[in-house]
Amino acid sequence: MPLNRNQIAWRIAQEIEDGSYVNLGIGMPELVANYIPENREIIFHSENGILGMGPQPEKSEEDGDLINAGKKPVTLLTGGSYFNHTDSFAMVRGGHIDLCVLGAFQISKNGDLANWATLDNSKPPGVGGAMDLAVGAKNIFVMTEHCTKDGTPKIMEECSYPLTGQGVVNTIFTDLAVIDITSEGLKVREKINEISFMELQNKTGAPLIESDIKELSPPVL
Template identity: 65%
Template sequence: MSPRLSRRQIAWRVAQDIPDGAYVNLGIGMPEMVSDHLPEDREIIFHSENGILGMGPAPAPGEEDYDLINAGKKPVTMLPGGAYFHHTDSFAMIRGGHIDICVLGAFQVSATGDLANWSTGAPGAVPAVGGAMDLAVGAKRVLVMSDHTTRDGAPKLVERCTYPLTGVGVVSAVYTDLAVIDVTGEGLVVRELIGDMEFDELRGLTGAPLRLADDWRWLAAPDLG
């Protein structure tokens, strides 16, 4: 099989599916990379849960303003046309169904689109949920970006999540280092597969039944270094 996609390549692949004009919220961590790979001909507005629409990239060194930060508490910039608002309005955007797309990481996704991404339930760990549960139920489409398997090789796409849930039946599609998979009423449907990977091999790395879409195709990502 060909090598798995890098995280940048997964971010690139997610970015291709964000349409012109979309209001988008990127989760903390790996999803933040999506903003680096947007096609240039699209105007996309980024929302940050702490009260920003029209969020721009990180500032130049020395230009940081810690009153202008993203959900990960890192300094960002504001684009012309952007707006500030308070938290309750910000979560009205999220919970009221105004955000078109949210990209989140995951520990597990189930065959019916349940998402587990906030806690491993490990004893002694400090639980922390942030805005994940609001985004999971509120965004029109929840795209998950994740490695296909854990470091130990266990599937992250599973029949039922064993980790504590973030939301029930909320995930629209999963973008992994091996495939693009839609969550449908008839289960998980593989839309794209990385080059030369056998479908049966992907099945072996997945903990829930998979079906190959009639119009499936190879996933070709550019070499992003």
């Protein structure tokens, strides 16, 4: 079975090292926070000026002045801090954030990321902090379905949508596989057992490298 979103989030969470400073992109990547293994202390950064961001509060505890980048109510953990936007993006661009998890429309074989605009010009585009995070974080993980809803590969030779950053992605976590972007190309590190390497290749728009592939098998979530 392809992974559901919670399972992709779980898989990414296993990869986050103890003591990391992590920024989770808006939307699907926010799920990663739910699956951080116990005994790991991870500090979440939110680009609107929070380090040590905690989970969503009870409805009665919500505070309109304490929100995350997706503008949803959050909490502050003991030891957390607030700061202004300029300092927040100094942390981002200055290479102080260990890992950022972002969603994607498209990813190219050399790690280009497109996740802010499509070719549809009728709607206004919006970039937010994605371009700063893409170039600034030490590692970029992409969390995405392997293909679009109509089955078109999201991983391709070259992105056709406008880029967010060039050569920035380190690892892609999909519902089918974990793929590292290396100097030799797209190296499949893990895949689900239900599909063969060839089937995975057919769902991918750029050549994959097969070497010592482990099973991608998250718990039922």
